[in-house]
Amino acid sequence: MRVDDASPVHRMLGALGRFCARRPRTVLAVWLLLAVTLVGAAAVLGRPVDNDVALPGSDAQQARDLLDRTGSGGGTGGQLVLRVDDGRLDDPARRDALARVTREVADVRHVTGVDGVSAAAGTLSPDGRTGWVTVRLDVSPRQVDRALARAVTDAAAPAGAAGIEVTPGGVLASAAERGGSRDSELVGLAVAALVLLLAFGGLVAAAVPLVTALFTLACAVSAVGLAGHLVAVPSVAGTLATMVGLGVGIDYALFLVTRHRRLLAEGVPPAEAVARSVAGSGSAVVFAGGTVVVALGGLAVAGVPILGTLGWTTGLVVVVAVAGAVTLLPALLALLGHRIDRLRIRRRRPAPPPATGTGTDGDPDADSGAGPDGDIGAGAGAGRTTGWTRQADRVTRRPWRWALLAVLLLGALAAPALDLRLGQVDAGDEPVGTAGRTSYDRLAAGFGPGVNGPLTVVAELTPPAGSGADPRVTGLTARVAGTAGVARVTPVRLADDGRTVALTAYPRTAPSDPATAALVRTLRTADVPGVAVHVGGATATRVDLADRVGARMPWVIAVVVGLSTVLLYAAFRAPVVAVKAAVMNLVSIGAAYGVLTAVFAWGWGVGLTGLSGPVPVESYLPMMLFALLFGLSMDYEVFLLTAVQESWRATGDNRVAVREGLAGTGRVITSAALIMVTVFAGFVLQDDPVIKMFGLGMAVAVAVDATVVRGLLVPATMALLGRANWWRPGRRSRVGARLAGPSS
Template sequence: MMHGHHGGPVQRRLARIGRFCVARPRTVLGAWLVVAVALVGLAGALGRPTDNDVTLPGSDAQAARDLMPSGSGGDQVNGQLVVHVDSGRLDDPDRRAALAEAERRIAEVEHVTRVTGPTAAQGSLSADGRTGYLTIGLDLRPRDVDRPLAERIEVAAQPARAAGITTVDGGVLAAAGERGGARTSELIGLAVAALVLLFAFGGLVAAAMPLLTAIFTLACAVSAIGLAGHLTGIPSVATTLATMIGLGVGIDYALFLITRHRGLLAGGLPVADAVVRSVAGSGSAVVFAGGTVVIALGGLAVAGVPILGTLGWTAGLVVVFAVAGAVTLLPALLALLGRRVDALRLRPARILADGDRAAGTPDGAGWARLADRVTRRPVRWLLLSTVLLGVLATPVLDLRLGQTDAGHNPPGSASRTSYELLAGGFGPGINGPLTVVVRLDPPAAGPADPRLADLTRTVAGTPGVAGTGPVNLGDDRTVATLSVRPTTAPGDPATAELVHGLRRVAVAGQSVHVGGVIATRVDLADRIRDRMPLVIGVVVLLSALLLLAAFRAPVLAAKAALMNLVSVGAAYGALTAVFGWGWGVELTGLTGPVPIESYVPMMLFALLFGLSMDYEVFLLTAVQEAWRATGDNRVAVRAGLAGTGRVITSAALIMITVFASFVLHADPVIKMFGLGMAVAIAVDATLVRGLLVPSTMALLGRANWWQPRRRRRPAPSVSDGPDPVSTVSDGPDPAPSVPDGPDAVSTVSDGPDPVPADAGTGPGTPR
């Protein structure tokens, strides 16, 4: 077994966890099973409500919302059923009778409180009489409107369809009907990840382990998020984003541990020792990697945007579950499997860590040759990589934040069809009404108060306003509200200009507030634009401090933190080129350019900064260990790049395919996340790791490893690969660790056949 005095505190604690999992694997598996059954069972029984209502404390839209009278429905919500005929009018006698029967049946559906049919007097029937909408009052909150309710209302509308009237769900009913659709994206991502794992491991059992643990822990995490939806508002995008991240990191973390474990088994270690050393070594890397992602997501808290905070903690929860599964569930499975982890081979076993060493063809030789070229002429390669990365990031100069609407959803979906029918009948602004709110002091004398007429006249005369509804007075007559229909679509920048223009209007000396979903999203975009520099600064600073704690080399930590900005820039450039400019946007399933949702870039930044740090730390750990062993910076860079090449490439390829598969998702926002994250990881694993990092490290030379003189202890190694170096030398001697037998966690080489540091070592043996 492993000697307790070896390694740092994290490795020692993880070693104890590994020993427990080896000693009581069935207990560990049983505990996970109980947790999974409880979470998944409760989520299945109680449901997983989502709430896309956006609040923004301190904004003008929130002020309008807080002022609005609360006596008209409270938390109740209105659904829409859009009706349309290709010829004639909806108010023809026969059709009017059919609509009346449909309204009667809909009113009998549970949770429906009222139904108001389309009439010209109320503005719910278009001028040509061919398009209208039924307003359906519901005694539910938006998050509680589900697909069965939408289906019951659709069935109740059968009399209208029998009369030749097209009926389409709109608003919350359309969203509920489209919720929880096909999982094509997840299935494609899993299928491609399985192929990569099969190629990497060469056996069905070894390849199945990362998939099994990732799916198991993801089910627990997503169920926990779903249950949290009963306590707080969880946007629908949160679960999908969490699934995307959970699959990627869950498979990657398990890949690192299993590769390490198989390498140790191939070196002759007993199963129990191999499991414990894998948990103590690669487990410390997984904990550090997961902690980095969580810390980066925690930086979103300074944005002051509730939806970002929610997306941050839900994504962070999935990462925590993935880390927990990698260091407990997976070791228990490996302990039970024993040497059968290599069973059901499809080809001769090729251990990522040590597979080719005996044959004399060092694994990672291709990466070693690349490192040789780059470190011999670092200036040339630095300039080349900078130019390439600059080209990829150039479109970001034209990045414009906006908001998507139902008109950007897939053709044929209920939300898009209802959107287009309403826009055709009433104008595009019908899909994004604004609410003007003004406090009256003194209170209005009644509906004939001249200030109310002044309000209607002034607002209606504002450029960009297509029409207004009647003024509504609250019970105490101190607040007046007015519905406004813009001339432009919700996602049109002109609508945002109208929101700002209406806020400059003054009525009887009182300033007006503008609220509603569209106004809230306009304020959201403005706040994110203002807070973006602060969030970037906080995340970069926190990450740099974490790297400094890991490597105790200030130059190395600062350089690594700045390098990660490059990958994010490439992701932003891809988003702008595809979704903003429309380059190849049809390949994503959209029909044309769409606005980039305002919160996507900030959320992407936190996610990508954390995920990119995983590979950066893995590479730098290998380089640092080689530097300690040789004192030659160029040799260290070459050995580190060669040693981590195959594993990082396999892990990145899995991440890329999982993220890219979500481009097939119906939601344009999920497409943005999928594309942005796939591009960033691809750039990080190739251009940044292969060219930019080694060229800059070669130019910096010994400056990479400068440490303040008052701290002479060597940095604790953060092992994060299949054969990580878990050395944490806490004594005063900064010399490289010396192998201490098969039980030592703190050995530089865990295999039985160490090779010189400047040879092309296997990716699991960074020296």
């Protein structure tokens, strides 16, 4: 089937592919200019991040707003944690060194003040061995970069000369370790390259998807970094964008290159092969990428700014990856022509004879399994039997057996999710040896674990208080200090207008301990006559975040599932297929939640991730994972269902259609999934526990989705449903529907 005879979407993409094939150097020049501009700007201007969590409408946000209105919000502050193995920090021999540290740190650019170690201020531990210096800065948290953190730390060199160990803490620790090891990306790229090499059997063909993905990723990640100058972008956004960008970028390019090489093997001229590949596999890529973006857009109903930011930054990367797949990649393919099969690593075998089935864009047997030389992308059923052909035959012959097996496997994986409890990760959960973990452990050992999660208690006074001796002020102090779970409180701070009073309460428990969350709720219900009490600070904000995520999760699920189901119905015009696909995606996400709970919350094998023990599952992570995984899972659903529906249109036999669809797409989906799983799993090597959770959760979900769900459960249930799969309301005589796009 020629591009011009296809649907409007096919014709539009075919025209785009033909334009790129005719003017490849122009297209490449535009992409090169875009990359140089974005990457260069990011290198010059920097990529600021802001891990400050704002939560409009929460009690913690009210406390913060009150402090900001009175000018006592405190600005940006970091810490330098000091420790000695013997003696005390305030020994006469060390006082001069500490004084020099205070003076030299104060001279660092952007430092507005330094509060030295003081027993009276509570910054010196009872045994005198541990203390901290507070460094106040005139820049926002997003502007604290590695250079500033290093300058502050270097200014503390006199302490090191006096035998005092200095470790950055807080925002300084986060900045000092930002942009560290790239081992995760390198591992993912290395394995992806190996899979592509084995799949395509040639160095040139394997390199094209990698080059395309890396090029588009550089543009997208630079754009995300530059956005940090305009809005608050958390540090996890760049890492998540890299993770997703690598995975989808390579996968989308893989599908188009597979189609293109098969068309070349059939004798189609290179320019026409490019146009037909973009029209065919490109339409599936556009639909799959659009589904990911729609799913991420569902986060808008969460009412959580950090999730909204992660949604649009990740969606931006997917959009750029799709754009690269349908423009940059065709230009590269056009320039290479038949040279894409150069530098082969194995002998070329004759192409199998054409099959009688109909391929995904109407071409005979297009993209039905392994390529003309045994590579992915052609003829699983084209005259020879493959492993996926045999598996497809087994599943469709005994669908009940395979459906039951799949349900049992998925149930076992998802079962731990019943014990999923949302919490917050703190610096004490980072791997041993990182600056954040070292400073956390030293402060906890010297002052108690609660010192790492102070709570800011803010109260509104009406009428205003005349002084700190006001009974409402003293009553608040006594009430907070006497609350079970509070280790100590700082002196109260009364605003100049007397309307706002604040104090800091240090819990007895760590920030991630559930007892600390309970303490936050207890303090908010403190009964002090004439005082409206609010509790803020980073720890209280994350408690509110967990509560809001739990309350909004059902709405996000409903919106994402609903929108995705509508898109699937628009693509296949089969309501049963659309609803079933949405349910199957939920199943694979449940398995990911179960594995996350077992590994991180229960501690099963958590040491293999580089962590020293169980950690809580970050409160916003399940919601973000849901939107992201639902969209990514839809990719493989679209490729499989497209092939099944095409066979159904050609044969009218549901069982044959399911068997041919699974046999024809099994190998290409497995290869694509293996690449994505490897890329995601590589990020478990990162130091940040939240990134480890994202990496493992996404790797598990994609692996389960591409094997158990797509390889067993989907074909088994479709075989059981029979013709009901293709039922359409009011269309008794129509057995098929028009495709959204071909599979690859």
